[in-house]
Amino acid sequence: MAKTGFVSSIADQSEDFPGWYNDVVLKTEMASYSPVRGCMIIRPYGYAIWESMRDELDRHIKRTGHQNVYFPLFVPRSLLEKEAEHVEGFNPQVAWVTHAGGEELSEWLAIRPTSEAIIAEVVKDWIQSYRDLPLLMNLWNNVVRWELRTRLFLRTAEFLWQEAHTFHATEAGAAENVAIGLEAYRSVSEDWLAIPVVRGRKSRAETFPGADYSHAIEAMMRDKRALQAGTSHMLGQNFAKAADIQFLDVDNVRKHPYGTSWGFSTRMVGATIMAHGDESGLVLPPNAAPKQLVIVPIFRTEEDRTAVAAAIDALTATLDGVTTASGPLRYQVDWSDASPGFKYSHWELRGVPFRLEIGPRDVASGQGVLVRRVDRTKEPAPLAGLAAELPKRLADYQKALFQRALDFREANTHSVDTYDDFKATLEADGGFLMAPWCGDAACEKQINDETGATIRVIPFDSPDEAGKCLIDGRPSERRVLFAKAY
Ligand SMILES: [Zn+2]
Incomplete structure (x- = not known):
């Protein structure tokens, strides 16, 4: 089924x-x-x-x-308590170990938090x-x-x-x-x-x-x-x-x-x-993907299966020598008995960057259909040249994924100058809010208590820009990055 x-x-x-x-x-x-x-x-x-x-x-x-x-997993309580701010x-x-060897310990042992x-x-x-x-x-x-x-x-x-x-x-x-x-x-x-x-x-x-x-x-x-x-x-x-x-x-x-x-x-x-990730599941960067390419054979008859298998064997013989930016090419041929449609979903969910579909008609023309996970673009790919092309295709995919994430971040980063604008933008759009802050912890806390956003960082790369703190209007030297965070 x-x-x-x-x-x-x-x-x-x-x-x-x-x-x-x-x-x-x-x-x-x-x-x-x-x-x-x-x-x-x-x-x-x-x-x-x-x-x-x-x-x-x-x-x-x-x-x-x-x-x-x-270093050991356990930290004696007296050591953890030496640096006052740290222990606080x-x-x-x-988490403390209070008993061991059937007895209560004379000194508790912390399971290291760091x-x-x-x-x-x-x-x-x-x-x-x-x-x-x-x-x-x-x-x-x-x-x-x-x-x-x-x-x-x-x-x-x-x-x-x-x-x-x-x-x-x-x-x-x-x-x-x-x-x-x-x-x-x-x-x-x-x-x-x-x-x-x-x-x-x-x-x-x-x-x-x-x-x-x-x-x-x-x-x-x-x-x-x-x-x-x-x-x-x-x-x-x-x-x-x-x-x-x-x-x-x-x-x-x-x-x-x-x-x-x-x-x-x-x-x-x-x-x-x-x-x-997207609505179909993971989208993995090729450098970190456990599989960079999955090959899905398509056939109905035993005769077709034999032809497709021969083409795949010839292809994989060339793939075994391929080196990518993150080591030897990691690929899998999915010969499981699931339907091709099920296999597509299965590997899309797992974020495999490229899928190669090979059916009997493809074998006849010496090519397969290569599908990019990130945007599902499909193109015919000649099997003979694929091994030589894959390192560049994976590197381009890696770059495109970074650029997509960067574009998304830039589209969702907003400069705001007043607290009303800050709250309205956070409510309507979320994202990163670049806003002036005087440096006082009380203003930071008020913003956090009232909106749930925190100062993520005072960015190294944001330019000096005189402004007025969202809360008390005192001078701010540059914008800081606020956001709701994990
Ligand atoms: Zn302030």
Whole structure:
């Protein structure tokens, strides 16, 4: 029996974006719910997408001189409580181990919400001299933050991420590393995932607990909401002082080093879904797609099947040597017994960039029909030349996807000058609102309380422009980016 109506079973993206998102995650078998509330099981299709961005980011991390290390899952309570702002920021979300080995523990152990506290304690033995600096480390691990409202990939109680932790002799050295982290995230987002980002500084209220300042990249999703796609923090000497890390500098004076930390998580799988997906499901950037091409044979008779199979065998012999921007071409021939129509929906839902349909008439003319997932354009493609063409076709697709996302963001970014205009625009259109702000946390809070929008970043690239704060009319030096966010 032909299975049809598969795609119609996902919620309408324009009517019910959260429902659409959940349907896509579950029906593409990227992830599923677990027996533990708020935790997720990442299934092979979702894990392959995570591995792709993880591996690309790991290349950036290593290329810039950082080394991978591992620290324990548990953080003793006394360590977590050393840096006052840090513990205050994380305490409500920490899961504690109170019993082990059949006994109550004399000191509770936090399941790491992040590793700054334990790292600072340990590296104080490693950092004795300026010669030990900079210390450039990165961890790939899982962390736990007990979230009340969870969503697959976007906000889960346990998630996978990397956390870089670096120590430097000077503030300038640390600042340079904050920028290195942010640039790695920009590159993975834009160049690998085709998601354009706005780079900037977080307001004080949105700064990482215990940091001097935080830089971030923000991306627009298809429902015009913002998603923070990576953060890089200047920790200053805060954690070094709390843990009493000191080194002997070139001038023979003992000093506290400056620290940074930066993180990028499985949220970015959710961002990839929401930045590109459409009413038929996922639309994946070729660099991160588990399959870049699916070949669908079309036949009715056994004789046709034999002819189509021979043509496909000849084609795949040439495809096996193809190298794309993200490694060897990843393709699949779908010989399953479903109907061609079912297969089209199945692979469209999964966001495979190209589909090649090959039937008996195509075989006779030495070509197939190549369909682009993003815009469903169809064109005849000669089979003999396809292997040679595919790397460029995939690169063009990757570029087109980025441009589409950039155009969408630009079309949904609005400059507003008054609070009335701000509220009306947010209500009618949503999107990114570029508005003047005096820098006062009270004005920021009022806007958030009354509209639900937050300051996403104070963008690096927005020009100086004198204006008046939306709330109290005090001077603003430049526009900041407000949006409702994930
Ligand atoms: Zn103000």
